[in-house]
Structures are given as C-alpha cells and as structure tokens.
Amino acid sequence: MFNALTISQIFVLDQDQALDFYVGKLGLEVHTDADLGFMRWLTVNVPGQPDREILLERPGAPRMDEATAAQVRELLTKGAMAGTLFFTTDDCQKTYETLLAKGVEFTDEPTKRDYGIDCGLRDPFGNAIRFSQPLS
C-alpha cells in the first residue's frame, strides 16, 4: 500500500504573498517554483525535510470557473475552508515570540496541553497553522 505522505495542498490568494509569508516569516524553504504554463507549481517544505511538500495553489481558472473560484476565495478568507497545517518546534514560546515580532497573526498563544505546548496562527489568507512542542 502507501509508503509516505509527500505533498499536501492548501489554497492561497496570491503566490508571491504566500512566499513572503511561508518562507520570509515562517522560515520554510522553497522546494519547487516552476511555471508549468497552465499553473505555477509552488511548493515549500520545512528546512531539512524536502520529502514533505506543501503545495501553495491559487484558486482560479481554468481549473475552476471564475464564480467557483470566487466562492473558494470567500470561504478561505472567512476561515471556513482553510486548511490546517501542523508543525512541531523545539521551543514553542521562543518560536511564538520570534513570529510575533515579525507581525504574524496568532489565534492562540502558547498553551500547555496534555500533548505538549501548542499555539495557533493564521496565514494572510485565512489558513490555520499550528505548531507544537511535543512532550518530551
């Protein structure tokens, strides 16, 4: 059966802005940025983990008609169809402070849970992102 999960997809409204955020602020690295002609194939990954890519896809024609794409953008911006990405970190508090200083919008401050210290943020488009410092 399956061997690995390799690529996950989320929608973004603007791929350049997504790069500023995911690479410039969150510190991910570009895995592939290719103009396929019909689309810009843009994936990022956690540094040192190139086998797990996140595809940052723009909703739009010709994959979707304009009206559908507009619905997707609407749902995305109200947080209703936003994907959720889960990352791990060695130091949740420090990562939180670093990202806060960069102007990242948080939905949850670092909080101790049964499974570790965990907090949540939003990307500029409405996607939810969480990162946890697992219990050691």
Add this chain to the structure above:
Amino acid sequence: MWCDLDVGRAVEDTNRRMLRARDTMDRHYAEPLDVAALARVAHVSEAHFIRTFRATFGETPHRYLQRRRVERAMFLLRSCDRSVTDICLEVGFTSLGTFSRTFRDIVGESPSAYRSRGPLAAVPTCFAMSWMRPSSFG
C-alpha cells in the same frame, strides 16, 4: 467583469477583517471584550461591525463570544476537577448566575449535569474548540 472582480476582492478583504476580529475573540475570550475594541480590530464602525460579522459568520459577535466561552467551560468541566465557580471566572463570565443561566440556555443542562457525563477523549484542543462549540441557543 472587472466590476465583479472588484466586488470579490472587497468581500475577501472584509472577510479577512471579520476573521481577524473573530480570532481576537478566540484568543482573548476570557477578557472583557467590547464591540468597540473588536470593531477597531476590523477597522470598521461598531454598527457596521455587528452587521457585517453577522452576515459573514451567521451570528452576532456577542453570540459568538458567548458560545466560545461556554465551549471552553464545557471543555474544562470535563477535563479537570476545578469548581464550577472557578471555571465560570476563568472563561470570562463575571457572575455565576449569568454563567449558569447562559450555559443552561445554550447546552440544555446545568454545568454540573454536563460535568457528570465524564471525561472527554483526548483530541487536539484546536479541534475541540471548533467542534464542541454548542450550535444553538435553547
């Protein structure tokens, strides 16, 4: 066509600002939150904020906040053994009477009856916050 696109962009911008205000409620639910402060987060007037928030998310900011606080109370009641009064204060209510009444209105039973259902399965808190939020009043 350009006109439709402009309308779409305006909706997206409004949605994002309303979501920012809703995220503020999710983050600071335990603090006294007033509409004026939330409207400032969304960069709109108070009346416009209430109307637009409701159009975007289907309920008023006040009701959203009440449901968030009750959801957190539901979570705490079933995941720790602190007193109902402690939990009431911790989630942002200032009076036990208001808390109990609001809880019963929303959940359909008292906080202690709800607690007696026993501990919750361990799930990531962000999903508990999204899915355990009671869906309606009464």
